[in-house]
Amino acid sequence: MRRIIEAFSRCRIVPVVAIERAADAPALARALLAGGVGVAEITFRTAAAAEAIARIAKEVPDMLVGAGTVRSTEQVRQAVAAGAQFVVAPAFSPAVCAFCAQGEVPVFPGCATPTEMEAAIALGLTHLKFFPAEQAGGAAYLKAMASVFPEVKFMPTGGISAKNLREYLDLPNVLACGGSWMCSPQRIAAQDWATITKLCKESICNAR
Ligand code: 3PG
Numbered sequence: 001m002r003r004i005i006e007a008f009s010r011c012r013i014v015p016v017v018a019i020e021r022a023a024d025a026p027a028l029a030r031a032l033l034a035g036g037v038g039v040a041e042i043t044f045r046t047a048a049a050a051e052a053i054a055r056i057a058k059e060v061p062d063m064l065v066g067a068g069t070v071r072s073t074e075q076v077r078q079a080v081a082a083g084a085q086f087v088v089a090p091a092f093s094p095a096v097c098a099f100c101a102q103g104e105v106p107v108f109p110g111c112a113t114p115t116e117m118e119a120a121i122a123l124g125l126t127h128l129k130f131f132p133a134e135q136a137g138g139a140a141y142l143k144a145m146a147s148v149f150p151e152v153k154f155m156p157t158g159g160i161s162a163k164n165l166r167e168y169l170d171l172p173n174v175l176a177c178g179g180s181w182m183c184s185p186q187r188i189a190a191q192d193w194a195t196i197t198k199l200c201k202e203s204i205c206n207a208r
Pocket of ligand 1: 016068069090131157158159160178179180181
């Protein structure tokens, strides 16, 4: 877990990727790396997710690749078998968290309420995804969580873009921001690697 947290806190941006063709995954990973982003969360929102993770793990070893939108222990199994180094979940699932703990797989469960946060903390988890960030109350909401959960660092995702990135990153309880703003499914489908690299570079400048 420590290694993943360090990578997130260095990069401060975690692209959330929905990819339809696994064959595009290595080129996408290289485009992100060229833009200074060395982390990618490949979501299980498409059937290509596991193969995309496997191709990145094998062909672009400099990329820290993880799995996102993980909702079941079976998906954790598939992700890890493919080479995922971390797991991000949209919800707080005790079953997924316990399974990850058993396999020593770093996991970031999605929490949107103090009750879910408390339940995750009770399992020993102190690095949580905050989802859906903008819709659930945005940076102001996370700021309010700092005084009650001082031990927690969040990775907000959902509705984050170049416009509001700074608001979140300026909070001391934010580890990194996740989102698809630099690699939308449309841009990936169009193989628009140059724009993805450009948006990553801009976001990285903004994040420093
Ligand atoms: C996620 O799963 O983390 C979010 O859906 C990403 O949200 P975004 O597409 O609004 O960036």
